[in-house]
Amino acid sequence: MAARRTLGFAVRNYSQAAAKGWLTEDFLDSLREVVGSSNVSTATPVCEQHGHDESMHRCRPPDAVVWPQNVEQVSLLAKACYSRGAPIIPFGTGTGLEGGVSAVKGGVCFNLTQMDQISELNAEDFTVAVEPGVTRKALNSYLRGSGLWFPVDPGADASLCGMAATSASGTNAVRYGTMRQNVLNLQVVLPDGRVLHTAGKSRRPRKSAAGYHLTGLFVGSEGTLGLITQAILRLHGTPEATVAAVCAFPSVQAAVDSTVQVLQTGIPIARIEFLDDVMVAACNRHSGLSYAELPTLFLEFHGTENSVEEQVQATGEIVQSNGGSDFVWAREQEARSQLWAARHNAWYAALALRPGRKGYSTDVCVPISRLPAILLETKKDLLESKLTGPIVGHVGDGNFHCLLIFDPEDAEESRRVAEFSQRLVRRALAMDGTCTGEHGIGLGKRQFLREEVDEVALSTMQQIKVALDPKNLMNPGKVL
Amino acid sequence: MAARRTLGFAVRNYSQAAAKGWLTEDFLDSLREVVGSSNVSTATPVCEQHGHDESMHRCRPPDAVVWPQNVEQVSLLAKACYSRGAPIIPFGTGTGLEGGVSAVKGGVCFNLTQMDQISELNAEDFTVAVEPGVTRKALNSYLRGSGLWFPVDPGADASLCGMAATSASGTNAVRYGTMRQNVLNLQVVLPDGRVLHTAGKSRRPRKSAAGYHLTGLFVGSEGTLGLITQAILRLHGTPEATVAAVCAFPSVQAAVDSTVQVLQTGIPIARIEFLDDVMVAACNRHSGLSYAELPTLFLEFHGTENSVEEQVQATGEIVQSNGGSDFVWAREQEARSQLWAARHNAWYAALALRPGRKGYSTDVCVPISRLPAILLETKKDLLESKLTGPIVGHVGDGNFHCLLIFDPEDAEESRRVAEFSQRLVRRALAMDGTCTGEHGIGLGKRQFLREEVDEVALSTMQQIKVALDPKNLMNPGKVL
Structure with missing residues (x-):
């Protein structure tokens, strides 16, 4: 009952925010007081720049952008927003x-890029803030x-916070885990400004068993519970040896079967990325390469010299038994960089x-045993739907993306994209998977x-949101 | 405001629970209706059996014990408790x-041991429910x-849920992670009976990035948010080769320095357990062994034959450079079992x-670089406090236990134990550590x-508790 009452309050506040009664010169002055006039902007181009990410979602600009320089300023700015009921978007x-x-x-966008300190590097403990x-x-x-590095690599040069x-992940997650496994502690400014x-x-x-795992709750909360102003991360030792390789297969099934077998054999592979024939062709054209235009795995092995050789040999046997080509090697840093640049440029390709x-x-993720089935069905669906959608995936985690290229002005094509995406998600859900392996729910x-988790899980998430952000000011409209 | 009002409600309910107005024959009948008379007991010896764990905390028996057979019964029993305001203890x-x-x-203890199904084993995906x-x-x-196993091993043959x-861990966590990293999904009965x-x-x-990470929130919640009725776990491949070894050191510093160096070198060690001289002596006596009574490491290596040899060699070099003895090997299953039985019997020894x-x-955990300092200070403190407290630890995670043996009837000795424990925790906190690596907060x-996290973190935990358990019926008095 309490939750419902609070929710009602949130809804009322929501409509106030939409009405933007908070958006006064006086309010803007209170922001300027905290960070100085030069760090507050209401200029249309600036707001528009901050109203979208790299996705297709329509630009919805904030009403103001602020550039805090430190956590104290973030806290004061949040307090100002909280007292007026202004939405906060990190x-x-x-x-x-x-x-x-x-x-x-609408609301106030907190551009946090000017807070760029790296501190508390502790090489002995493999931690940094x-x-x-x-x-x-x-x-x-x-x-x-x-001798240390941070392995989580979503491709984009994203902010670690x-x-x-x-809850980003990417190519190295199969070996090193996602952000969930690599964040030890977070400093968060709550919507009311408390730190x-x-x-x-x-x-x-x-490790720790002290109280509720708030770190895990804020990782993946997509800015809807608070502003992350510092993260203490777990670092890893730079591997003594690194070898990358490319291998083409006669079929999608053969490539994915190899992936599943590599994992089942317990080979501690660092990266195992799948590209379908369309994706390889696109990469060849875009990056001036000449890989065989077949279903392909990009692989990387980390370890000591001996252990890498052992991993390579064991993987080679698996690949061969599935009819894969000989590895094309990239042993030197430069060759490896070229290989992974091609992979990371897949989006632009x-x-x-x-x-x-x-x-x-798209971003579905399924238990790895279901990968062959879902990839084959999805390839068939793409053909039948007459859509351009090269596939690339972190298949070691069961996660893959169809990069659907279409004309959003073409209503008929847009409809086909939407329907295809829906079918793909439902296919993943029917296989005990998730609609998002790493991009998040967002808008x-x-x-x-709502289809992935049941009503009880949704209402539990909603209760947490209401408890921690009773005015629904933190990045409203996202996730829930 | 909503939170405060709800909290007020919880407090009122609390005192009702203490008054046990809910404890009527009619209520007990409603439990019997769900699980049958033979699965409800109010017998004093049964309740007393369920009122304590293996710790020193005074027995506080529940008023009734129930043995549900399935999740539907757990849900119905919880609903009965919820409607009457009876505390629920899993x-x-x-x-x-x-x-x-x-x-x-007081309240109703849910003994869940008769729900003992293992299902949904999926060897290809390394998962089981x-x-x-x-x-x-x-x-x-x-x-x-x-070919699969579940590695998290706290010593006791505990229930996985x-x-x-x-949020248990234990000897293998340094390589395989704690329960946090090995639980994929939980089925939970909420206090109001919803599943x-x-x-x-x-x-x-x-992996998944879909919504708030409820799994992470319930792992480590110590029964204060709901009853865990099923866990989907991540399994691991049984290593091709396993070798265990024991190594004695001239000093605590040398043993712990070796540990830190093994981790820093990136050796994927499976177990690295420290026992101080007192602990080794106790194990020798209790298990009929004859290890050198010196600061000692018990180690275990997992991998392919080659990789284990490589790990052993690299670790051997580190150990030698720190003045460690030659390894005493346990290559066969039987010898390894004997070695780890000695380690797991440390408590009884x-x-x-x-x-x-x-x-x-005790159960503190610190960043590994701080281990030598905290262990040396703690050994000194034990001596000065005239306490018997052999030390054993999962030092690869920075976690160690002083097993304080004393007479709780001796008020003066009990005071020294309490003061020592307090100093130890504060020492760990001053070194950026935690008061509990794996035992939890409990009572x-x-x-x-309260000393480890600040007021804001505590109130955030409290808000989550109130949102999910507004009547404060789930395992009241624990954690917060």
């Missing part, structure tokens, strides 16, 4: 794919020479297949979340 | 160490011959040091939780 690099920064109710302005590439540059907010340390201030033991069109990426998958 | 194997099953407000009556040994027996509830699937019914992808006395185990560490 903004990192804007590289999200589900419309997470879209200001659907980063602010939201630190991207994964910036951190790895900082770590160069230390943003990656925590969306929370999810695991106690600056604490960083490898896909877009280049139909210049002038837009892209939409675009709220309906799918 | 009970697995009773092997907890922080008084988690103590019925401080277990009910609360399934212990880790039962699961591993079931898996024998499948209970291990999820307390929640934290990640959607029967879903088991390796410690108790045998002073027959008739009781044991209390005994609530004050320490």
Whole structure:
């Protein structure tokens, strides 16, 4: 009953926010007082820049953008918003794919990129603290020479705190885990401006059983519970040896069967990425390569020299037994970089297949045993739906993306894309999978979340949201 | 405001519960209707059996014990308790160490051990579903011959759902993670009887970014948010080769320095357990062994034959450079079992040091770089406090236990134990650590939780508790 009453309050507040009674010169002055006039903008182009991410979701600009310099300023700005009822939208690099920064109710966008300190590097404990302005590439540059690195790699050079907010993962997750496994502690500014340390201030033991796991709750909360202003991350030792390879297969089934067998054999593979024939062709064209245009695996092995050789040999036997080609090797750093650049440019390579069109990426994830079936059905569906949708995937985790390239002005094609996406998600759900392995729910998958979890789970999430953000000011309209 | 009002309601209800207005024959009949008369008991010896775990916390018996046979019965029983305002205490194997099953407000103890189905074993995906009556040994027996195993091993043959509830870990966590990393999905009966699937019914992808991470919230919630009635677990491949070894060191510093270096070198060690001289002596006496009575590491290596050899060699070099003895090997299953039985019997070996006395185990965890300092200070403190407290620890995770053996009837000695424990926790907290690596907060560490996390984190946990258990019926008095 309490929850319902609070929810009612939230709904009322929601409509106030839409009415924007809070948007006064006086309110803007209170923001300027905190960060200085030059760090508050209401200019249309600036707001529009902050109203969208890399996805197709329509730009919904905030009413103002602020650039806080430190956690104290974030706290004061949040307090100002809270007291007036202004929505708060956290903004990192804007590289999200589900419309997470879209200001659907207007509000104040907190651009956190100027908070870019890296601190508390502790090489002995493999931990470091980063602010939201630190991207994964910036951190790895900082770590160069230390023998340490941060492996979670979604492709984009995203903010690490943003990656925590969306529970990002990517190519290395099969070996090193997602952000969930690599965040030890978060500093979070709650909507009312209070500063929370999810695991106690600056604490960083490898494990803890002390109280509710707030760190795990905020990882993947997509800015709807608070603003992440610092993350203490778990680092990993740079592997002594790294070898990458490319291998083509006669069929999708053969490539995916190989993946499943590699995992089942317990080979600690660092990366195992699938590209279908269409995707390889697109990469060849876009990156000037000449890989066989067949279902393909990009692989990477990490370890000691001996262990890498052993992994390569065991994987080679599996691949061969499935009719895979000989490996094309990339043993040197430069060759490896070229290989992974091709993989990471898959999105742009896909877009280049139909210049002038837009892209939409699906993101389902299934238990790995179901991968062959879902990939084959999906390829068939793409053909039947007459859609351009090269497939690329972190198949070691059971996660893959169809990069659908289409003309959003073409209503008929857009409908086919929407229907295909829906069928794909339902196919994944029927196989005990999820509608999103790593992009999050954001704006675009709220309906799918309702199909994925039951009413009790949804209402539990809603109760948590209401408890922690009773005025529904934190990134409203997302996730739930 | 809503939260405060609800809290007020909870407080009122609390005192009702203490008054036990709910405890009527009519209420007991409603329980009997669900599970049958033979599965409800109010007999004093039965209730007393269920009023304590393996810790020193005073027995606080529930008013009734029920034995549900399936989730539908758990749901109906919870509904009955909810409508009358009766506290609900989940009970697995009773092997907890922080008084988690103590019925401080009375109530109904749900003994879940008769729900002991293992289902949905999927060898290709490395997943299985277990009910609360399934212990880790039962699961591993079931898996024998499948090439799979479940590695989390707290020593006791605990219920796997209970291990999820307390975020258990133990000797293998350094390599395979704690329960947090090995639970994919939970079925939970909420206090009002609704059935929640934290990640959607029967879903088991390796990763997901769909909505708030309810699985992570319920792991470690210690029965205060709901009753875990099924867990979908992540299994691991049985290693091709396993080798265990024992190594003695001239000093605590040398043993712990070796541990830190093994981890920093990136050796994927499966177990690395520290025993101080007192602990080794106790184990020798209790298990009829003859290890050198010096600071000692018990180690285990998993992998392919080659990789294990490589790990052993690299570890050997580190150990030697720190003045460690030659390894005493345990290559065969039987020898390894004997070695780990000695380690797992440490608790009883410690108790045998002073027959008739009781044991209390501390549980701090610090970043590994701080281990040498905290262990040395703690050894010194033990001496100065004139306490018997052999030390054993999962040092690869920075987690160790002083097994304090004392006479609880001796007020002066009990005071020294309490003061020592307090100093130890504060020492760990001052080193960015936690008061509990794996035993949980339960009854005994609530004050320490207040020192470990700040007011904002505590109130956030409290808000979540109130939102999910507004009547404060789930295992009241624990954690918060």
